[in-house]
Amino acid sequence: MEAYTISRDNLRTWLDTLARDYTLIAPVREEETVSLFKPVRGFAEINLGYTNSTVSPKGWLFPQTEEMFFFSTSDGQITLADAQTPGPAVLFGLRPCDIKGILALDPVFNGAYQDCYYQKRRQDTILVGLSCTRVERHCFCTSMGGGPTDGEGADLLLTEMDDGYGIEVLTPRGEELVNRYQQYFDADRENRVIPAREELGKKLARQFTRNVDTTGVKEFLDQHFELPYWGELARRCLGCGICTYICPTCHCFDIFDQSPDGESGVRSRCWDSCMFSHFTRMAGGHNPRPTQKERVRNRFLHKLKYHRDRYNLDGCVGCGRCVTRCPVNIDIRQIIADLQEVARHD
Amino acid sequence: MIGYAPGSEVSRVVPAFISREDEVDRLVWNPLCINNLAKYLLDYRHEPGKVAVVVKGCDSRAIIRLLQDNQISREKVIILGIPCPGLINPDLVAARLDPGAQITVAAVSEQDFSLQTGEGTFTFARDEALLKKCRDCEQHTPVIADFMLGEEIPPNDPGDPFVAVKTLEELPVEERSAYWDKQFSRCLRCYACRNVCPACTCRECVFDQAEPCWVAKANNLSENTAFHLIRAFHVAGRCVDCGECDRVCPVNIPLSLLNRKILKDIKDLFNVPTPGTSLEELPPLGAFTNSDPDEFM
Numbered sequence: 001m002e003a004y005t006i007s008r009d010n011l012r013t014w015l016d017t018l019a020r021d022y023t024l025i026a027p028v029r030e031e032e033t034v035s036l037f038k039p040v041r042g043f044a045e046i047n048l049g050y051t052n053s054t055v056s057p058k059g060w061l062f063p064q065t066e067e068m069f070f071f072s073t074s075d076g077q078i079t080l081a082d083a084q085t086p087g088p089a090v091l092f093g094l095r096p097c098d099i100k101g102i103l104a105l106d107p108v109f110n111g112a113y114q115d116c117y118y119q120k121r122r123q124d125t126i127l128v129g130l131s132c133t134r135v136e137r138h139c140f141c142t143s144m145g146g147g148p149t150d151g152e153g154a155d156l157l158l159t160e161m162d163d164g165y166g167i168e169v170l171t172p173r174g175e176e177l178v179n180r181y182q183q184y185f186d187a188d189r190e191n192r193v194i195p196a197r198e199e200l201g202k203k204l205a206r207q208f209t210r211n212v213d214t215t216g217v218k219e220f221l222d223q224h225f226e227l228p229y230w231g232e233l234a235r236r237c238l239g240c241g242i243c244t245y246i247c248p249t250c251h252c253f254d255i256f257d258q259s260p261d262g263e264s265g266v267r268s269r270c271w272d273s274c275m276f277s278h279f280t281r282m283a284g285g286h287n288p289r290p291t292q293k294e295r296v297r298n299r300f301l302h303k304l305k306y307h308r309d310r311y312n313l314d315g316c317v318g319c320g321r322c323v324t325r326c327p328v329n330i331d332i333r334q335i336i337a338d339l340q341e342v343a344r345h346d
Numbered sequence: 347m348i349g350y351a352p353g354s355e356v357s358r359v360v361p362a363f364i365s366r367e368d369e370v371d372r373l374v375w376n377p378l379c380i381n382n383l384a385k386y387l388l389d390y391r392h393e394p395g396k397v398a399v400v401v402k403g404c405d406s407r408a409i410i411r412l413l414q415d416n417q418i419s420r421e422k423v424i425i426l427g428i429p430c431p432g433l434i435n436p437d438l439v440a441a442r443l444d445p446g447a448q449i450t451v452a453a454v455s456e457q458d459f460s461l462q463t464g465e466g467t468f469t470f471a472r473d474e475a476l477l478k479k480c481r482d483c484e485q486h487t488p489v490i491a492d493f494m495l496g497e498e499i500p501p502n503d504p505g506d507p508f509v510a511v512k513t514l515e516e517l518p519v520e521e522r523s524a525y526w527d528k529q530f531s532r533c534l535r536c537y538a539c540r541n542v543c544p545a546c547t548c549r550e551c552v553f554d555q556a557e558p559c560w561v562a563k564a565n566n567l568s569e570n571t572a573f574h575l576i577r578a579f580h581v582a583g584r585c586v587d588c589g590e591c592d593r594v595c596p597v598n599i600p601l602s603l604l605n606r607k608i609l610k611d612i613k614d615l616f617n618v619p620t621p622g623t624s625l626e627e628l629p630p631l632g633a634f635t636n637s638d639p640d641e642f643m
Contacts, residue, residue: 030532030597031597031598032598033598034532034597034598036532036597054596054597055534055596055597064534064565065563065564065565065566137355137440137445209445209446210355210445210446232363235361235363235386235389236360236361236362236363236386238385238538238541238542239541240536240537240538240540240541240542240594241534241535241536241537241538242534242536242538242594242596245534245536245596246534246596254563256562256563256564258562258564268564270563270564270565271565272563273536276537276554277554278554278556323354325596327381327538327542327590327593327594328360328361328381329353329354329358329359329360331353331354331355331358333354334354
């Protein structure tokens with residue numbers, strides 16, 4: 001596929017133009033240590049210097065709260081109306097781990113069961129990746145099969161260079177986007193872009209402070225459902241939903257109706273968390289995951305086993321967000337290492 | 347026994363639960379022992395035997411709160427108080443120390459924090475490194491303890507803890523509203539603030555109830571605002587100002603500012619210290635006296 005370069009000035013103009021032609025979702029610095037992906041009106045609102053956004057950008061394709069349809073009743077009839085869906089969008093500045101997170105969501109919503117809401121947004125959204133420029137202390141994407149300059153899953157991949165950005169076209173959809181705004185790009189005649197990205201990738205690969213070896217962990221978990229270890233972890237788990245909400249691959253949701261007058265209203269879905277006690281509570285009161293032990297176990301089995309069982313993909317992309325934010329230092333890197341240790345003594 | 351142990355990297359210390367004498371060696375005490383462990387007592391309410399817990403000055407107020415609300419009986423708990431000279435911001439430690447290092451000696455002086463590892467001694471200027479929640483600390487020495495592990499530290503005068511509240515109070519109502527709208531609009535409703543809070547002890551939380559649905563699951567400014575205001579009012583008079591809600595919020599909502607507004611109002615109305623300061627002094631909104639102001643009646 002082709003590669004191009006774009007100057008910093010042209011990047012600014014291009015993004016301002018993109019914001020006019022599409023819904024443009026990009027990283028925004030909200031607070032000193034909080035950056036979020038949000039719709040923006042132009043380049044001025046975007047912060048490309050972030051490492052990992054506080055919450056993963058999955059929320060564009062799978063919003064925290066999403067209206068599914070409106071309903072109204074009259075004369076014993078129910079009338080349904082589709083909720084509005086956003087049109088063509090560009091999700092800009094995605095870090096490689098977050099693109100991998102989207103690839104992990106695809107088979108959930110777009111596999112054997114087609115989720116029309118996710119599917120529509122996914123089809124309408126162009127993914128523009130952005131190679132990392134540094135490695136944070138909780139990053140471990142290289143341990144989970146990714147890398148800080150991997151573009152897999154993106155339509156375009158940008159990489160910062162001395163005099164602007166290199167752009168690699170990775171899909172026909174990316175090519176269309178570049179062709180539409182050709183005036184901003186220069187062909188990479190000297191073939192600088194790919195070597196620059198590879199060089200950056202090698203430099204960053206040396207900066208990871210902790211590597212995780214997942215070898216054999218899934219196979220061990222296949223054989224061991226009950227482990228006292230889950231109880232030990234659960235004792236300190238607060239049962240909050242931070243880890244699941246900020247995660248790029250967690251995708252559980254709950255469906256609910258809101259109808260102030262009882263006759264018309266909206267059916268929506270919103271993120272839910274397997275860390276919450278009521279997540280598996282049945283209508284009759286029975287809860288098959290009655291304590292935090294079962295909930296913690298479920299979360300990590302989902303990351304390290306179930307997602308692989310179902311889709312042959314890891315349920316963790318090594319972004320490190322849960323490690324950074326867990327109030328009680330439940331650290332998936334440590335859990336993987338501990339499981340290796342337990343397996344060795346098995 | 348609930349104490350602190352080294353975490354997955356040098357800058358983190360984790361709550362540790364030990365039940366055998368030979369596990370005592372796991373325990374540590376250093377300026378990274380941030381979590382308020384009192385909350386975990388609730389998990390042991392109905393377990394047989396006694397439970398010992400390590401508390402700092404701020405956390406000790408939470409113990410009093412739990413005792414006063416009969417959440418745990420005094421006979422059940424053994425309080426191991428540690429006078430705390432202040433805690434260090436873990437991000438600064440993480441930035442300078444090798445993540446795999448172990449802290450062997452930690453010391454705190456008026457001027458700095460000093461952490462010793464196999465690679466040498468690292469000092470951090472106290473002014474810069476002190477954790478936010480320690481800046482206005484009222485009680486370095488626990489207000490209740492069965493055993494005091496260390497020399498008592500006399501209270502110092504941290505100045506007016508309500509400066510930020512007063513600054514906000516002075517803004518026009520539209521600006522105050524806009525300020526909180528901006529904060530609440532990014533709330534994830536992860537409920538970490540609730541789950542870490544020693545004032546949150548309801549058997550079933552109002553926010554977990556589906557019928558009636560007091561606050562919808564929908565994540566929007568209206569519902570998020572309802573969540574935070576209900577929670578703030580719900581813990582009014584029982585918030586011990588331990589600062590944990592602030593610390594754990596993943597999107598940096600200044601929850602202690604919200605709770606401090608109510609702490610300030612309660613101080614103004616009832617002339618009482620921060621809840622949990624004294625076992626004898628009942629929470630102002632949980633006790634009745636004839637001298638209560640009643641201008642609203």
